[in-house]
Amino acid sequence: MSVIKIHLDAAEINPVERLADALHVKPEDIAYAALNRLMLEARDPATQTEIIHLARAKSNNLPRWADSAGSVHAYEGMHDCEPTRSKYSL
Numbered sequence: 001m002s003v004i005k006i007h008l009d010a011a012e013i014n015p016v017e018r019l020a021d022a023l024h025v026k027p028e029d030i031a032y033a034a035l036n037r038l039m040l041e042a043r044d045p046a047t048q049t050e051i052i053h054l055a056r057a058k059s060n061n062l063p064r065w066a067d068s069a070g071s072v073h074a075y076e077g078m079h080d081c082e083p084t085r086s087k088y089s090l
Contacts, residue, residue: 006031009062009066010067011062011066011067011068012062012063012065012066012067013027014067015065015066015067016030016031038051
């Protein structure tokens with residue numbers, strides 16, 4: 001069996017773990033479901049473009065579903081005063 005490792009910041013893993021807890025599954029199940037949905041849409045040029053943009057942006061930005069991703073400090077390159085939950089996750 002092949003292995004794919006996903007490295008997530010605390011701001012990214014926290015909403016994944018909350019969703020997994022709410023659904024009574026493991027975080028790995030959330031990742032697999034996300035990969036399943038992505039692969040079913042992989043022929044769509046917009047999906048391909050999004051994959052490319054996310055790969056480039058990952059080192060500088062949190063995704064919108066991550067905790068504190070929408071804070072002013074996140075895009076100004078400053079530290080967050082207090083981490084906040086993402087409005088996109090449970």
